[in-house]
Amino acid sequence: MIQAHADAILDLLRADSELTVIDGPVPQGTVPPYVVVYIDDSDPELPDSRPLTGDSERHVTRGYIHSVGSNGVAVRAVRQRVRAALLDVRPTIAGRSCMPIRREDGQPARSDEETGSPLVSAVDVYRLESVPA
Incomplete structure (x- = not known):
């Protein structure tokens, strides 16, 4: 199920x-602009996310999207x-009913001054939730 949600994003x-x-490490020599995606999942233990049987049904996936460009305008x-x-x-995920994807969090654009790289990047977190169809 984790891969199906990652694939959807x-x-x-x-x-x-x-x-x-x-999806993962940036290959050497990649020229901006581009996005780097990291996926994380969780099964929230909220009372409204479980049926009477007590089983978790809701699945939450977060995509941490790193937007990279050569300057602020590009980012x-x-x-x-x-x-x-x-x-x-x-x-659409087989066997699942998906809620609309929401932007959950983000960080402002900043330059990568630690490496001396001319790149500017920003991170946005998008949340995808689903339950069995």
């Missing part, structure tokens, strides 16, 4: 031919493409 991003989507453009690809979309 990655597929939505990859559907935009203007986005270079990287904002990438963030806008990510937002258009994910926000409020209800992806």
